[in-house]
Amino acid sequence: MEPNLAAMREHRIEFTGTGKEYFGIWIVNILLTILTLGVYSAWAKVRNRKYFYNNTWLDGSPFDYLASPVAILKGWLIAAAVFIVYTLTADFAPAISLIILAFIILVTPWVVVRAMRFNLINTAYRNVRFSFRKNYQDSNKVFLGWMFVSMLTLGMAFPYYYYRQKKFALDNASFSQDCFSLDAIGREFYLLFFKALGVTVLFFIVLFGSFFGIGFGVGLSDIGSDTIGATAGVITNILVYLFIIFMVAYFNVRVNNLIWNNVSLGQHRFRSVMRVWPMFIIYFTNLLAIVFTLGLMIPWAKVRTARYRLHHTSMLTAHNLDAYVTERMQEQNALGDQLGEAFDIEIGL
Amino acid sequence: MAISGQFYDGMTSARHAVEIKLTESGMIAIKGAEFTRNYRVTDVADAQRLGGRVRILRFRDNASLETDAVEAIDSYLDQHSIGRTHAALHKLERSLKYVAMAAVFTVAIAWLFLTWGVPAIAKVAAFSLPVETQDSLGEGTLEVFDQYFMEPSQLDEARRQSIRIRFTDLIEGLEEQSRYRLEFRDSEDLGANAFALPSGTIVVTDDLVELAEDPHEIDAVLAHEIGHVHYRHSLRGALQSSATAVLLALMSGDIASMSSFASALPTLILTLSYTRDFEREADDYARQLMQQKGIPLHHFANMLRRLSESHGVDDTETGFLDSHPAPGERIQSFL
Structure with a gap:
């Protein structure tokens, strides 16, 4: 049943974090992590995330993050142990390290489910926790099946694999009795990847075209030795860097919009209206600020990026959000969560 | 002292606007339109302090209370010694003096480690690797x-x-x-x-x-x-x-x-x-x-x-x- 969009109420998401406030949390996190030789990092992670969640408001209520740092630390230690055993055996007993590697690949679907579940179970809105179904069958299909297809087709199937990842993450997520669902189809992801590829090819054609244009103008032999050649080289470098930033902004914004404009939660819908150029400006100025303060502006950069993203996302509600009922709470372990993080599987809502 | 906030019973997502009374003796009296709940301050299971916008108190029965009366809640919890560690962390995080000290200290430790520690470790590692x-x-x-x-x-x-x-x-x-x-x-x-x-x-x-x-x-x-x-x-x-x-x-x-x-x-x-x-x-x-x-x-x-x-x-x-x-x-x- 297609919900009637006109009858829905739009709630813009608000973000109230500030760079100044977050700087204090961030720097104390780093200091305590150093002083405790890394042990505090689990507490740091919770405080970081809780700060961002507590400052994200939907319809007058903030989100909350409830993970236990000890659970995260345990998972982190297990992940670190697996990694150390793997690196050690890689030198001394390659056969064993291959078995460990195969084991890591095979447990990936399980780890992904655990990681997503841990994050969602520990995310609450109005004191009701989100949830994530333990759908290992689909997880195997996506994170083993489609991953191998993507590799075997030399990336031709990658956009579809990427789409299945996102779909898996959303279709198994729920808030109380309502399930999330991603209605976008693989074709739209292909279109997005092709556009990105097209823009990239066009950029390099124009770049090299103009570069050789200059080259012929001053005589090819001068390039590289002569100042005009050197200047052209510097300009080319700058343009390529700017282009990389642009493409990151382009991809993040378009994927985000595509996903959130096609997500439903029960009868509710979402809207994402981020734009590429403002995001590019944000990324670019973030980069300059971070580089010139040797990292001290990272908190400011994170806060303003989050603010832009969240302020351009809204929820279209079909009915008020009061009627969600808490499910039975299950004990969670953080193992999957931290394995997910140690091997950098970026997942999230 | 009376402050206002939102109460969630932990069963449903219903938001109840409430009045909160914090008494000297350690009672938190919550009064909504159709109900009242009384908690002891020792029933607070989680009261992390982060930033200055909102405080969320979580009680042992999974109910939660959310209020923007940040200072009132913080000083009340301090009086009753609830969440001391978080209070100390929060104090560090928002004090300009401590944050500046933390920044200087962090940069100094990082600099020392990167200029002395890393080369020393790399040297040991390089000489212990087989030829x-x-x-x-x-x-x-x-x-x-x-x-x-x-x-x-x-x-x-x-x-x-x-x-x-x-x-x-x-x-x-x-x-x-x-x-x-x-x-x-x-x-x-x-x-x-x-x-x-x-x-x-x-x-x-x-x-x-x-x-x-x-x-x-x-x-x-x-x-x-x-x-x-x-x-x-x-x-x-x-x-x-x-x-x-x-x-x-x-x-x-x-x-x-x-x-x-x-x-x-x-x-x-x-x-x-x-x-x-x-x-x-x-x-x-x-x-x-x-x-x-x-x-x-x-x-x-x-x-x-x-x-x-x-x-x-x-x-x-x-x-x-x-x-x-x-x-x-x-x-x-x-x-």
């Missing part, structure tokens, strides 16, 4: 260089042979003497240059051989490169820059891809400063070796002067970003 591992590291590098910017040497065989003999004399009696190998290459990109690979292979370009006006000057360059091999500089350099990159990423937290891109710059600066230390160490080694073999030191100074001229470097200029110490300073140390 065979290092040999295998060098082979790939030479192949790549050969493919992209080096050609076979154009020097005549007699000339090469005479340099080889000098090289053999130079390494005569050194530890791990069998590791050292000399290769000649022609390269337009590198110009007059020489470099050492972890395996002990030392590569000299044709331009460098042409540039030298006295055979002892080539000895000086070879002695410097032998120093790099002796101290395992290329392996240490590789270990140090990867360790630095990982550490910076860890320290700055779960930063997005754009900012890890940005941490490349500090890594680069540190790497260049590590390289400068290596150059000094190799110079010192060359000085000792030349003295031992009875080669006058001024040949090193002369060669260095010629090299910096051929690369168009002003010998007084030294930059933060230079990979070698200022040539003038290096030349001085050999005079």
Whole structure:
């Protein structure tokens, strides 16, 4: 049943974090992590995330993050142990390290489910926790099946694999009795990847075209030795860097919009209206600020990026959000969560 | 004292606007439109303090209370000694003085560790790695260089042979003497240059051989490169820059891809400063070796002067970003 969009109420998401406030949390996190030789990092992670969640408001209520740092630390230690055993055996007993590697690949679907579940179970809105179904069958299909297809087709199937990842993450997520669902189809992801590829090819054609244009103008032999050649080289470098930033902004914004404009939660819908150029400006100025303060502006950069993203996302509600009922709470372990993080599987809502 | 807030019973997402009374004796009385709930302050299971916008108290029965009366809640919990650790953390995080101290302290620790700790660890690691591992590291590098910017040497065989003999004399009696190998290459990109690979292979370009006006000057360059091999500089350099990159990423937290891109710059600066230390160490080694073999030191100074001229470097200029110490300073140390 297609919900009637006109009858829905739009709630813009608000973000109230500030760079100044977050700087204090961030720097104390780093200091305590150093002083405790890394042990505090689990507490740091919770405080970081809780700060961002507590400052994200939907319809007058903030989100909350409830993970236990000890659970995260345990998972982190297990992940670190697996990694150390793997690196050690890689030198001394390659056969064993291959078995460990195969084991890591095979447990990936399980780890992904655990990681997503841990994050969602520990995310609450109005004191009701989100949830994530333990759908290992689909997880195997996506994170083993489609991953191998993507590799075997030399990336031709990658956009579809990427789409299945996102779909898996959303279709198994729920808030109380309502399930999330991603209605976008693989074709739209292909279109997005092709556009990105097209823009990239066009950029390099124009770049090299103009570069050789200059080259012929001053005589090819001068390039590289002569100042005009050197200047052209510097300009080319700058343009390529700017282009990389642009493409990151382009991809993040378009994927985000595509996903959130096609997500439903029960009868509710979402809207994402981020734009590429403002995001590019944000990324670019973030980069300059971070580089010139040797990292001290990272908190400011994170806060303003989050603010832009969240302020351009809204929820279209079909009915008020009061009627969600808490499910039975299950004990969670953080193992999957931290394995997910140690091997950098970026997942999230 | 009465404040207002929102109450959630932990069963449903219904939001109840409530009045909250905090009593001296440790009672939290919550009064909604259709209900009242009384908690003791000891029923508070979680009361993390983050930022100044909102406080969420979570009770043992999973109900929660949310209010923007941040100061009232904080001082009430302080009075009853609830959540002391979080209170202390919060105090650290929002005090300008402590945050500034934390920033200075963090930067100082990071700087000390990166300038002293990382090189020391890399040194131990490089010297405990078996020689065979290092040999295998060098082979790939030479192949790549050969493919992209080096050609076979154009020097005549007699000339090469005479340099080889000098090289053999130079390494005569050194530890791990069998590791050292000399290769000649022609390269337009590198110009007059020489470099050492972890395996002990030392590569000299044709331009460098042409540039030298006295055979002892080539000895000086070879002695410097032998120093790099002796101290395992290329392996240490590789270990140090990867360790630095990982550490910076860890320290700055779960930063997005754009900012890890940005941490490349500090890594680069540190790497260049590590390289400068290596150059000094190799110079010192060359000085000792030349003295031992009875080669006058001024040949090193002369060669260095010629090299910096051929690369168009002003010998007084030294930059933060230079990979070698200022040539003038290096030349001085050999005079």
